[in-house]
Amino acid sequence: MLGAMFAPQGPTLRELAVQALSSVERGYDLLAPKFDRTPFRTPDAVLGPVTRAVRALGPFDSGLDVCCGTGAGMDVLRQVCRERVTGVDRSAGMLAAGRAAAGTAATAPRVEWVRADALALPFGPDFDLAVSFGAFGHFLPRERPQLFTQVHSVLRPGGRFVFPIVAPARPGSRAYWSLLAFDAAMRVRNALWHPSFVMYYRTFRLAEVRTELARAGFDVELQALPELGRRPDGSPRCRLVVATRTR
Ligand SMILES: C[S@@+](CC[C@H](N)C(=O)[O-])C[C@H]1O[C@@H](n2cnc3c(N)ncnc32)[C@H](O)[C@@H]1O
Secondary structure: OOOEOOOOOOOEHHHHHHHHOOOHHHHHHHHHHHHHHOOOOOOHHHHHHHHHHHHHHOOEEEEEEEOOOOOHHHHHHHHHEEEEEEEEEOOHHHHHHHHHHHOOOOOOOEEEEEEOOOOOOOOOOOEEEEEEOOOHHHOOHHHHHHHHHHHHHHEEEEEEEEEEEEOOOOOOOHHHHHHHHHHHHHHHHHHHOOOOOOOOHHHOOHHHHHHHHHHHOEEEEEEEOHHHOEOOOOOEOEEEEEEEEOO
């Protein structure tokens, strides 16, 4: 089965295999031209509810999309920021694809795409909003405090770091076993093959993330995103983390 996966013009199984055996940066460089036709791009079904919730927190002047890829979060920022929208990503290929798809608009906000590691952001405290989608699995738990400190450092006092977080899969459910199998396969792959490809879905847990954000200097609130469904016990399947720079 070497045809396109996910969509007619999506990556082939062979292309996905080559990408999976590359480093994170090289893997995304290779995937970039077809990334928007994979399920790895954050879908509009998620971006819409997040945009509505973020708009209610605004208005904002300058927004940063951390690990922007081809620009899923840039679409959110363009709708809620008045002056400047910046995407930062380590993959030159993803940035080029995002830039090409976005084109150049003469109207505000000003849009820029910056190549950098999110663990070493090349900005001062310039932003009043930061968002991030679909990328936290690329950071090992021990790297997260630095990631959060970096985002904190580029926000103005009172600035907001906002991202959706999905409730953990119910133990024994299909999603639970799929994620467990994916993480196990990734750990085996990384034990046997270099360069490593860090993508662990199960390590980004709300309780730990909350504590780490607080340590980095954020005040953390949660908002339900009811449009994204409920779990069998009635709790929201997805929440918005709203972390405000308080110091
Ligand atoms: C799954 S994609 C998500 C892209 C986009 N945010 C979305 O939701 O569609 C993950 C992105 O994170 C980027 N990335 C991973 N580690 C990074 C790092 N340390 N610094 C900057 N970007 C990183 C990758 O290059 C890739 O573009």
